Amino acid sequence: MTRRFVLPAVALAAVAVAAVFVVRGPGAPVRDEAAFLQERAVVLREQAEMVKEEARYLLLDPDRGAITLYHGAVPLRAWPVLAVEAGARRWGEEEDGWRSRRWDVARIEPPVQRDRRVLISDSVEALDLTGAVDWVPPLPEEAVPTPPSFIVHYEGGMGLEVVAVEPTPVADSVADSLAVADSLAFAPPLLERVEHRFRRLLPRNWSRYRIRVAMPSKEAGSLYRSLPDSTSMLAIIPPH
Amino acid sequence: MSTAAPAWRPTFGPSPSAAPVGTAKVVLAAVAVLMLVALVAGVGTVAALSFTLVPVPVVAPAPEAPDPALEPLREEVGKLEASLAAKVPRRAYIVIDRYNNRLWLRRGSEIRLEAVVSAGSGTILKESGGKERVWTFDTPPGKFQVLSERRNPVWTKPDWAFLEEGQDPPENFAERREKGSLGEWALDLGDGYMIHGTLYERLLGRNITHGCVRVGRDDLRVVAEAAVPGTPVFIF
Numbered sequence: 280m281t282r283r284f285v286l287p288a289v290a291l292a293a294v295a296v297a298a299v300f301v302v303r304g305p306g307a308p309v310r311d312e313a314a315f316l317q318e319r320a321v322v323l324r325e326q327a328e329m330v331k332e333e334a335r336y337l338l339l340d341p342d343r344g345a346i347t348l349y350h351g352a353v354p355l356r357a358w359p360v361l362a363v364e365a366g367a368r369r370w371g372e373e374e375d376g377w378r379s380r381r382w383d384v385a386r387i388e389p390p391v392q393r394d395r396r397v398l399i400s401d402s403v404e405a406l407d408l409t410g411a412v413d414w415v416p417p418l419p420e421e422a423v424p425t426p427p428s429f430i431v432h433y434e435g436g437m438g439l440e441v442v443a444v445e446p447t448p449v450a451d452s453v454a455d456s457l458a459v460a461d462s463l464a465f466a467p468p469l470l471e472r473v474e475h476r477f478r479r480l481l482p483r484n485w486s487r488y489r490i491r492v493a494m495p496s497k498e499a500g501s502l503y504r505s506l507p508d509s510t511s512m513l514a515i516i517p518p519h
Numbered sequence: 520m521s522t523a524a525p526a527w528r529p530t531f532g533p534s535p536s537a538a539p540v541g542t543a544k545v546v547l548a549a550v551a552v553l554m555l556v557a558l559v560a561g562v563g564t565v566a567a568l569s570f571t572l573v574p575v576p577v578v579a580p581a582p583e584a585p586d587p588a589l590e591p592l593r594e595e596v597g598k599l600e601a602s603l604a605a606k607v608p609r610r611a612y613i614v615i616d617r618y619n620n621r622l623w624l625r626r627g628s629e630i631r632l633e634a635v636v637s638a639g640s641g642t643i644l645k646e647s648g649g650k651e652r653v654w655t656f657d658t659p660p661g662k663f664q665v666l667s668e669r670r671n672p673v674w675t676k677p678d679w680a681f682l683e684e685g686q687d688p689p690e691n692f693a694e695r696r697e698k699g700s701l702g703e704w705a706l707d708l709g710d711g712y713m714i715h716g717t718l719y720e721r722l723l724g725r726n727i728t729h730g731c732v733r734v735g736r737d738d739l740r741v742v743a744e745a746a747v748p749g750t751p752v753f754i755f
Contacts, residue, residue, distance in 0.1 A: 320599060324599065341578070342579065364574050397644075400644065402647070501619045507755050
């Protein structure tokens with residue numbers, strides 16, 4: 280008799296728990312404060328060194344939701360980030376070898392292609408007196424379109440991969456925005472995922488460590504176009 | 520008792536006519552096995568060499584009840600952040616993104632103005648005959664400062680400005696002077712590079728200049744108002 284009620288009761292309880300989880304969502308992740316502060320202190324000390332050198336560098340700070348270009352201590356431009364992932368190659372790499380380090384000597388893949396117009400002085404016709412402009416150059420986004428993703432490779436094996444995503448719907452909470460960014464940025468269709476994984480094995484895309492950042496397409500494009508050569512990188516990513 | 524040999528004997532192995540079919544089956548099976556092995560090896564290699572990536576929370580909330588034991592660490596981080604923030608210029612500074620054609624007027628971490636501008640076109644001009652000089656019309660990256668600020672500036676046209684229009688540079692200096700083309704203000708950065716106005720506001724946002732940075736009239740007024748000789752200018 281009792282057994283007849285136990286199973287339905289367990290089933291009902293399971294359904295109730297699942298319903299609560301679905302309604303409330305997974306909840307906002309709470310950071311490990313000690314690890315967060317330690318990592319932040321290490322990177323800020325590194326940043327202080329770069330300020331002394333008046334170096335030009337990117338600082339990825341997921342806690343501030345941005346990647347910022349600095350000249351010494353001076354912030355030049357910040358790009359918003361929607362989602363961040365970090366890690367190492369599954370095989371043969373130190374799991375945390377990429378942490379708390381300054382990454383120098385950058386190379387962008389695919390490289391930015393800029394066409395230059397060449398004029399020879401005696402082949403140029405004099406402008407008419409109205410001063411009309413004879414040539415209208417393309418807009419920056421037309422001249423250098425935004426790739427779906429690009430990787431900034433650093434000496435020592437770090438690859439900062441920037442994934443361009445379309446503008447996200449309005450999210451009500453941090454957890455929602457994470458979920459939205461996650462689903463948009465890091466969960467592309469299966470075929471694309473497989474293709475992406477194979478592309479990562481190409482020598483030009485090879486890196487030992489990887490930080491993936493999703494940002495709105497327009498912002499990703501502007502970072503791609505304007506990131507100066509040999510810009511170093513710091514990232515404040517606490518242990519998981 | 521003798522037994523007669525049977526008229527029909529079962530044969531083992533393929534008959535001559537069946538031989539190609541059997542070989543084909545073996546070959547097909549071998550190919551299938553090889554493909555399977557290659558697939559498993561390929562997928563295995565990709566899996567083994569792929570990244571183990573862990574999501575990092577973006578703008579994650581701090582714990583509601585701060586741990587008192589972490590106070591010294593929190594203090595150290597606070598001091599480091601304060602010392603870095605103290606190094607950001609308190610006065611106005613200008614930032615120019617030369618490939619996206621944007622200019623920001625900033626003070627500390629505050630953005631006072633964002634403007635659509637025009638920077639260098641990257642065009643190369645080659646002088647044929649004569650001195651065979653070559654000019655590259657890029658806006659140079661780096662840290663600069665406003666050296667001087669001029670209202671209603673007069674442009675002294677360099678040789679390339681004439682060659683580019685299919686004319687010979689004049690001997691007479693007065694013929695090089697041109698009023699109005701630089702707009703209301705010119706902020707000199709050195710080596711002939713300037714932040715100045717333009718007659719062609721419709722072309723703002725495009726890389727079209729000879730290395731200077733052209734700014735629209737209203738935005739230029741704000742920039743000129745805030746800038747003084749010595750104002751830092753960062754171009755990237």
